Amino acid sequence: MNEYQLLVEAFNRTTYPLSGHGRRSIQVLKEAFQDVDENLDSDIYGSGQLIEDFQAEMAEFLGKESAVFFPSGTMAQQIALRIWCDRKGFKKVAYHPLCHLEIHEQDGLKELHHLEPVLLADKNRLIHLEDVLNMDKEVACLLLELPQREIGGQLPDYTELEAISAYCREQGILLHLDGARLFEVLPYYEKTAAEICALFDSVYVSFYKGIGGIAGAILAGSEDFTQESKIWKRRHGGDLISLYPYITAADYYFKQRVHKMGQYYEEAKELASFFNQSEAVSTLPVEPVSNMFHVHFELPKEKLMPILIAIYESTGIGFTQVLREIEGTTSCYYEASIGDRYAGVPKEKLREAFKQLDEKIREAQKVDKR
Amino acid sequence: MNEYQLLVEAFNRTTYPLSGHGRRSIQVLKEAFQDVDENLDSDIYGSGQLIEDFQAEMAEFLGKESAVFFPSGTMAQQIALRIWCDRKGFKKVAYHPLCHLEIHEQDGLKELHHLEPVLLADKNRLIHLEDVLNMDKEVACLLLELPQREIGGQLPDYTELEAISAYCREQGILLHLDGARLFEVLPYYEKTAAEICALFDSVYVSFYKGIGGIAGAILAGSEDFTQESKIWKRRHGGDLISLYPYITAADYYFKQRVHKMGQYYEEAKELASFFNQSEAVSTLPVEPVSNMFHVHFELPKEKLMPILIAIYESTGIGFTQVLREIEGTTSCYYEASIGDRYAGVPKEKLREAFKQLDEKIREAQKVDKR
Missing domain, CATH: 3.90.1150.10 (Aspartate Aminotransferase, domain 1)
Known part of the structure; x- marks a missing residue:
């Protein structure tokens, strides 16, 4: 050894x-399902009360028009960036050098979607407003991760975040939130999830970090955005006949831990x-x-x-x-x-x-x- | 109404x-987990005893060197065809006009992998040896679905299947089995799964058709093929931190129903x-x-x-x-x-x-x- x-x-x-x-352990699943009615129907390929109710609940919590449950954030985020690039007609997306898409996804964004990342800021610090102001003009979408996990979970000041958002809106740059740990930063910012998400065009949140579920993610945004994301979810092989093992656990642990x-x-x-x-x-x-x-x-x-x-x-x-x-x-x-x-x-x-x-x-x- | x-x-x-x-219903999950030890550890991003044991068991059942568990067949099959095309340096794959990839996947194969399907045979009949003999010479891989679901689950004679396989081997055309319902045809062919799979270079099987699990699939083939498929699984967003809800149910219902x-x-x-x-x-x-x-x-x-x-x-x-x-x-x-x-x-x-x-x-x- x-x-x-x-x-x-x-x-x-x-x-x-x-x-x-x-x-x-398996106990995480057993506890989540313990008091769930065994006669409850499975979701079926993205439809059914079980998935639709949870999606509606999360859309409301995040203050977005619509939300879609995904098996993983990897899938949800690539798809978000792809949709925004397609709409803008550009191939470039900007994010931090230690972004999940850059270091943990075997280059799925490049290999499957043929998008070109523009790396903002030095890898040991946060992205600042100045980095965004000086960004390549052909960037369709900027991804910000709150908190920036790989540098200890740092956060920009809220006023800087607002300024970045305002600049992106003004310039027509789509802003996507990698909110893998969004729930975890609400106490520091003293904001609701909806207030923070209002600064972004699309938002991903995870259910197995601070929430402690089994797996799974939500992608939220406008109705037309989430509808398009469902087509890509099918293409990626993520539109499973049943996602309820993850959804039921996400719902259970969300209610138990978000506060x-x-x-x-x-x-x-x-x-x-x-x-x-x-x-x-x-x-x-x-x-x-x-x-x-x-x-x-x-x-x-x-x-x-x-x-x-x-x-x-x-x-x-x-x-x-x-x-x-x-x-x-x-x-x-x-x-x-x-x-x-x-x-x-x-x-x-x-x-x-x-x-x-x-x-x-x-x-x-x-x-x-x- | x-x-x-x-x-x-x-x-x-x-x-x-x-x-x-x-x-x-949720009962499908509850039954599968009823007697599972709650202290059993989750699989973690494709590793761990729970997933490795099941993959080994399936590799053996299918008579292949190695097997990988996927959240869906959609993901597994696109990846199989992509790997074979990359190896051959061709963009073309051949399959039936009513193939799952052609009619149920929102063109994921084309949109994500930029592969070009060559549709063999009339949609109302099976692919025959003659269709394969006359096939475009730049086809990297032929996909056969046994049974051909969209035409009532028809099957070619076993001798014809052997002849198609022999021709593909001779010509260097990779042969992939869409075995969504493979277990279901073993009694008719009076063959083991391994005997049938030996005719193919790669094989996908599903666990929520005849087996009646929750979701999930196995992709099997040579060790180098399945290793490469894991990279693509990560890229697709299918390398979930925990796939055990599907694996445990697949294992349970496989043992209950395969015979x-x-x-x-x-x-x-x-x-x-x-x-x-x-x-x-x-x-x-x-x-x-x-x-x-x-x-x-x-x-x-x-x-x-x-x-x-x-x-x-x-x-x-x-x-x-x-x-x-x-x-x-x-x-x-x-x-x-x-x-x-x-x-x-x-x-x-x-x-x-x-x-x-x-x-x-x-x-x-x-x-x-x-």
Whole structure:
């Protein structure tokens, strides 16, 4: 067994993992369906009360005319960008260099839709108004991800967001929201989802991040936009005869958790402050603006792993099961994301874990300097 | 309420619908998960024991090196044809004019993959060896659907299938099997799935037709083929974080029903013979070769509907909830597909329903001739 597997194993044995809602097990489905009437009819190829009711509910929550349930955000977002490009007659879309479409989708946007991404901003910072003002004039659509996951879940100021939206409207550039974690930023912005979505022409939200469902996404916008998206959904092979396993779970966990985002946000700030007390550890952002943030350690991955394993074993606290290197440095990081679990973690265990973390990292750094 | 809705309503009130396994309700999911350990981990983006075990099981059943679970056949088949075209460096694929890709997928193959279908044979008959021999020489891949659903589920003779396969191998034309209903034809061919699949380079099978699962498909072939298909699955937005709701149900119902295909086949022949006893009714094929067939009525749809409704109400037997016109005629038809329900239908009720059907159609035809 290598070091990496040892970390996963040690994490899986902890009593108090700090991230998420719980294990992704069959129980997630069983709980969601427990009280659902077994005689309820399946949705059939996008029709039927079960899917139509949920779509209407989400359209209302997001303040859009219409909404369509998709098996994945990958499918929903490629389709949104394709529709906007077709309407504008341009092939270019603009987004952040660490956009999901650029780094996690095997170039589906290019390979299937033949669209050309224009990468805005340096990958280590947010897209700003100035980047948009200086953008290629043949961009049909700008995608903004709120929060920008790959840089710790950072957010632009709301006034900057409004200015970007106003500029795009003025210039006829379509604005699409990658809202994979939209629900999670509502407490920081102190806005409703509908208020934020009003700045965008189309919106995608996910149901298995902060909401903790099984899978699935909603794409929302005007009626003509969502109608067109259903044709592309069929073309992509996403218009399944039955999507209810995902829809029913999305609906169940949405109702259970959408009002808990404020709690997760406060807990994220608390947890980040624990990390930031240690000299060789810092969080990005320093003060989280949602339930997520990145934790940076000034120590190489292979030095940190045995430290984490020792802490997991002596305290039962689990920070993470995976560490990633930070390019061009000897540091490493992981993504923390607060869910239901954090509230159940005893504070004295947590303090003990952070005490050990601080001591062990200092010790390791001393050894390094000898 | 229009006539069409009346037929649906009347059908939904029948005690003995003749087609299928049962209603597509939440119960289908609940039953499949009832005895599954709630602590079992979800598959994660195509990895994990749950998905890997099922893929291995299906690869073995189909006699292929490797298999990949897809959310839909639409996605799986477009991807199969794309891979074969990329390998051959041609853009053309050949299939039947009533192929699923041609009539049910909003032209995804053309719009997303820019492939050009070559339609073989007249739409009312099967593809024969001669059609293949005379095919455009730039066809990368030939798709055969067994059974050919849109013409009543007809099948070529096995020797002809072997000859087509041999010719394709000789010419370097890749052969893909649309096996949406492959399990259903094994009793007629008296072959194993692996024996039939050995004639093809790639194979798709479905889990919500004869198997009666929730949704989902398997694409099988050589290891390098399925590895490439996973990249395209990600591009299409089909590489979901969790596919287990479909996989677990597919596995459950596969084990429950794959050995019942012989029974469904015998029952289909029996039911077809009942229809064929009526002069103005005939089935296509006359003797079914699987669990499915088409029922043709020499009466316009609007004349047949009230007759069917009256029979449903007086006998509790439900033939169909939908009737389709036959282009260029005054006849209409529906697709019958035998599943678990048929075995529970009392024979005397069935005979009474057919007696009434015969009488009422004769009566209607007499009125017509006056």
